[in-house]
Amino acid sequence: MSERLVVIGGDAAGMSAASQARRLKAPGELEIVAFERGSFTSFSACGIPYWVGGEVSERAELIARTPEEHRARGIDLRTRTEVLEIDPARRRVRSRDLASGAEDWTAYDKLVIATGARPLRPPLPGIDAPGVHGVQTLGDGQALLDRLAATEGRRAVVIGAGYIGVEMAEALLRRGYEVTVVNRGEQPMSTLDPDMGRLVHDAMSGMGITMVNDAEVTKILTGADGAVRAVATQDAEYPADVVVLGLGVRPETELARAAGLPLGEHGGLLTDLSMRVRGPVADGAIWAGGDCVEVLDLISGQQRHIALGTHANKHGQVIGSNVGDGYATFPGVVGTAVSKVCDLEIARTGLREKDARAVGLRYETVTIESTSRAGYYPGAAPMTVKMLAERRTGRLLGTQIVGREGAAKRVDVAAVALTARMTVEQMTALDLGYAPPFSPVWDPVLVAARKAVAAVRRTGG
Structure with a gap:
């Protein structure tokens, strides 16, 4: 007998989960019903500023997969339909067709909550x-x-x-x-x-x-x-x-709150490593992902709410694997994000100073000025790198970068180092790519790491 998976939310996390579950299980094994209160699915909210600014010319370019494409893959996707209530005890959800006003109950064997976040x-x-x-x-x-x-x-x-x-x-x-x-x-x-x-x-x-x-x-x-x-x-x-x-935004979790599901201090749903919602009310049948959940910060050990499409898509893949009887986990994040305003690039990963203080970490900070390429190479652009390292251990705690072309994505080196719990001294030996058009001999991130090593040593690290 086939099972029914119900998905609330038709964007990154929800439809990634539905699509992955469909890859693992045929329609005869798993019926998938997805509800989306809007008209669009699987779109890039992160791309909206670039569409408004004219860098992206057409709205359609921001849509990864249309409702029709999802339906063609065997997903019963119901747009312009809002879920009004989750009834975990009876394993069902109540929805309303926004065009007709008609309401209906839909039973589920497994439920995915991907309601996203609401703007303040x-x-x-x-x-x-x-x-x-x-x-x-x-x-x-x-x-x-x-x-x-x-x-x-x-x-x-x-x-x-x-x-x-x-x-x-x-x-x-x-x-x-x-x-x-x-x-x-x-x-x-x-x-x-x-x-x-x-x-x-x-x-x-x-x-x-x-x-x-x-x-x-x-x-x-x-x-x-x-x-x-x-x-x-x-x-x-x-x-x-x-x-x-x-x-900014806050987790959209009123449905979950009304259903008695567990929320964290930031208002997001609490899940385990498989993205299954914790607690007896969920009864092992509910998963959640995307902007409506809280995630583990691997550096501080605290729960955080971070609304990013990268996380939402990963959550969806994990959830889809698990509801499709596969296996996957989402261990947590280090808080990496990049942005830009005109030609200025902005990047960060790990902890800020106030984050480190809040969890009782003692640290040293260093800030260096460097360039994106060898100083003599045409187009070399300035950048500032700030790095936090834990006293005594020298463990990297965070990195922030502000600069021009070539600055932002350098934060990925620090993100990997944070995930691997590397010390700043270990970072100085990283074998990064070098050629004058791409970097100085000492990459700016490694220059900051060298300076952080010296700062830690001065304090007896």
Whole structure:
């Protein structure tokens, strides 16, 4: 007798899980029903800023697999259908067809929760005014593009200066807008230490973006037509013809909470190494992955919520293998992420200083200036590398890089070193590729490692 797998969520984690399970089990062995409340599936939310900015010309380029393609592979995918309730005791979910309003219960033998994350949208006066946009879905991206095409004014305010905030600042700048970024933090990119965030601030200011830090937005001001006209803080008003929200996200876990499933301190679902949801309520029949779960930080040992498509796709592969009676695990992350704003590249992996302090680690920090290529080779671009190493042991704890072309992906060397629990001294012996067009003789990451070795030794490491 065949089993039924039900998947809630039709993007990276959910459809990766469904697709992998289908590879392992034929329709006669495993029926797969997937619910997606939107119209699109398997799309790249990370690509939306580049679509808005014009670097990606068509929306279709951001879609890896359409609903029709999933259905052709034997997945009963129901778009524009929202799941309203999970009933673990009876192993069923209640859904509503958003077009007709009809509701129905669907039984499952195995359930995958891949509900993603919801963008933060604070309850400020005017937050729902025309001209205020989030950029979470392809529909959001299209609505913003439509607004930009219909707006005569050329002033944009981005609220928030994390990954989405800085990427949207670039997109709007490329569209010819005067861009102001309002950020409540000390510096942009709070995923970096403030000294490295300052480099981002200075570079963005140099691009013509007005950076406003330590500023809390109090309300969105509207004109006589009801549309946005300015963003207000306690100290100033910033004129705006369009406003983009880049305040981050939170796990979308209200369904799971209502069903009594276990959530962590960040609001994400808690799973084991196989991505199976923990606890007796799940009864061994529920898995979860993507932006709705918390993951283990391999450096600090703490649970974290990190909304990244890389993790979501890996979670989906692991889940699909396990629900398809294969075997796979997801051991955790080291917190690697890269971004850019115009020609500035931004990268980080591992712990920031405040992360290390929070878990009681004692550490040394070093910062070095280097270039992407041999200094004499044309096109050599500057970069700054900051490295954290544990006192006494010399274990690498984290790396941050800010620079121009060729800077960001160097963080992958540090990510591998973190995963392997290497010391900074061990890193100095890494046999990295060298030729003048690609690197100085000593790669910038290894220069930082050498300096970190010296710092650890000075403290008796």
